[in-house]
Amino acid sequence: MSKQIEPIVTNDDGDHQPPIQSVPKRPWKSYIWDTFDKSPEERKFLFKLDAGMLTFTCLGYFIRFLDQANLNNAFVSGMKEDLNMLGNQYNYAQTLWTVGYIIGEIPSNLVLTKIRPSIWIPTLELIWSVLTICTCRVTSVNQLYALRFFIGLAEAGFFPGVMYMLGSWYGKNELGKRSVIFHVSGALATMFSGYLMTAVIGLGGRLGHRGWQWLFIMDGVISLPVAVSSFFFLPDLPHNTRVFYLNKDDLALAEQRIKSFGRAKREGFSKEKLRKIFSRWHIWVFPLMAVFGGGASGVGQPFFAFYLKQSKNPKYTLAQINNYPTTQAAVMVVAELTYAWIADGPLNGKRWPVMLFAATLSPVFWISLLVWNIPEWWRWFCYITLQQVIALVPLNLIWANEVCSDDNEERALVVAVINTIQYAQSAWLQLLIWKQTDSPRYKKGFPTAIAFSFVVIGIIFLIRHLAKREAEQKKSQRDQIESDSGVVSSSNASEVAVEPGKSG
Template identity: 70%
Template sequence: MSKEIEPTVQDYDGTNSPAPRKPQRTWKSYVWDSLDKSPEERRFLFKLDLGLVTFSCLGYFIKFLDQSNLNNAFVSGMKEDLSMLGNQYNYATTLWTVGYILGEIPSNILLTKIRPSIFIPSCQIVWTVLTMCLARVNTVHQLYALRFLIGLAEAGFFPGILYMFGSWYGKDEIAKRSCIFHVTGAIATMFSGYLMTAVIGLGGKGGLKGWQWLFIMDGIISLPIAFASFFMLPDFPHNTRAWYLNESDVTLSKKRMELVGRAQRQPYTKAKVLKIFTRWHIWVLPLMTMQVFGGGAGGVGQPIFAFYLKAHKNPKYTVAQINDYPTTTSAVQVFATLLYAYISDGPLNGARWPVMLFSATLSVVFWISLAIWNISEGWRWACYILVGQVLALVPLTLTWANEICSDDNEERALVVAAINDWQYIIGAWLPLIIWQQTDAPRYKKGMPTAVVFSFIVIGLILIIKSLADRDQKKKQNARYQLETGLSHSSPDSEVAGESK
């Protein structure tokens, strides 16, 4: 039996002192994690949440609002006005994806060198202006060009914010905040449908159609949030200049990250790059994003529910119903994401894999039902709506990656970006094959493929858990040997051993 080692952190004068002990957990922490912490830490987290979480959520809201509006515009008159034929809708979404892919990893690498409070709001302003330009497109080729540029501008936001969360929050805090951040995208998707219903009546005013007014209104909502983000995003603990954090808050934030083992910034050296690419993290964790083919690319990213309603003849649904009813899928995503986060942070004490396994198993049931197709109408609607719960896997996967890679800041930034990038790399071409608009609403290739990918995700969750447990045991053994003098290995050799 290994002896428990007293944890220490390094003070800023170079000496070691005992790390602050966590108070014993009470029921209050299951309501919100900071309720069990010291008054000083509660005040710090309250201010950090107001700045970082609030404006991350607002930023993700406008990102998804500007991203998902194409779906609503397409089924509300854009298709006819631009004479979009065949799979041209798929091409427009694919070009957005290509731009997103090209920009994502470079953006997250830049965030290790440039202040997020400058880089991220600048990107927000660019994609907002480009979104407003969509109101004046006259041809599908103009649409293609703008969607590519919007994807390029939006690329750094989502993985960048998750990287920032991993730089500020501990294991009992990060999943809830990551999931709250993530569900604002679903809320934006819902809002976009309601906004389309509201602005359709503006059609004809100012010489613009209703769908054109949607892009204008998106920009009016987005620009103030983008400008405010320059003043509210706090950068990182080592270089923050946030006006709402005092010197005591900054010192506390640094000690908190030392306590949970989050490494500080280091230069990209040949040894570091070699270490990153010889560990399993960069190769295995991005594969988890295959869940997007069982969830995102089929259930939400591709508007299969809206296309089903548009193709339905008896009864025939109105434009408002086609935009409004699919928002229930996003509502389920919001509820499931928050529920899984609370269960993971709370009763499961930071374990991510059990709720992820549960979510992936549910998705198998829903996709098998839709693949069968000849099911009751009530159950079909239930499957279209409930399949949204699988998107809760996205923030949980990124949370898990933040924790697994916590001992290397640059690896964490690269892996988080790679996870998000890989889903879009595959999403750039797979929907053109299995989710073709011309196959709607039955999608004879898409539904069965989603079933297969859902089973693969279940296997990947179990593999990642096994690998992470193995690494954790190696770290514990190496630390025990170092502290007890049973090994002559140094911290440097321990790190080298972990990279093998």
């Protein structure tokens, strides 16, 4: 190796970073992309890993989110009338998908600690792709309910499973950008679904299918090749991967990297392990961000589309109803990428400052929508821009991945619990405060979102405090061990001191 990978410790926010004496000044190119300041061997390794794992996890999340967005677009494009969906039956269909998702998430992530991700995750992709195609044949609301439940069950393991995989391969200054690139592929799917619905409307009547039915058929045509390809391109975990594009030198480098990041290997679950996990604050506090963050963002709720569909002056066309809301996804993509690059680059891996900024913007938009009697241009700006707060979802998972890095099983379980809790709260919130019959003003939803936004700000400060305290305790323990073993003495202390003028 031409460049030694230094061991990793924690800073005062619980994030992982190299020891002070080994931190060189970062070249400006590394703030654009982190491989620019690495050795040729590590740069080549990361290129292959990104080309394989990151590409196919992004494609997988794209097709998963395409299905979810397609239901929204199908509903406002003829499904509601063809299936005679009344009252809040749209919400019930979404809730049944969420129930399936909640049931499947934690068991699926625990399965990943036993079964290769390259087998389990593509199998889930195949199942939900086939079930999505079957949606084009539904003739009643009850059939739609059943399919949505089983699709949610199949899709449950993908997102938390991939976040667990990414946390197993990438380090502090790498994980944020890649996790967010993965996450925004879902937002791109939301945009694509609107354009796809506009395109397939013209197929209405072909082969006896309506336009919204062609939407689900095309969804399956896109999804199946991605699912099959994932069997060959997903690389499992560093200690057991057998993917074709990583050679022996790559695997040796991967093992060296994960040791330097402080990533723990598999140990398996036991009573003692579970007792340890549930005695730490990680599994109790990180999910709080999911509980209140989901409510603060209104994630998954088609506010804008419903507002456009019910508008009378002016009355928008079907193409406009499908296309205009894609601007929300565009804002989400830009916001998430910007926050991730800032956190990984200038902030050197700290997540909380950008999370606090996103959370602070959120109540401004919700309060404006609650007032309602505002200029139309500002209403549109609020609808489009409020989605920036969804960046809290991947940033919270990244932060949890890093803080829990010293326990593989805890990391897998905490990531799954966070995502499960997020969808659990959305299941009852959309029936209680985001009813389709209450759109577009949502007199319960908007005030709840405002309150949740302020709670989220408090949770960010709480996690930072607990992570900082834990990092200080670990540092104190390390110092005590070194002192007891005589590793550091006054005679060699000067060798590890930071040179004057050098950054720590």
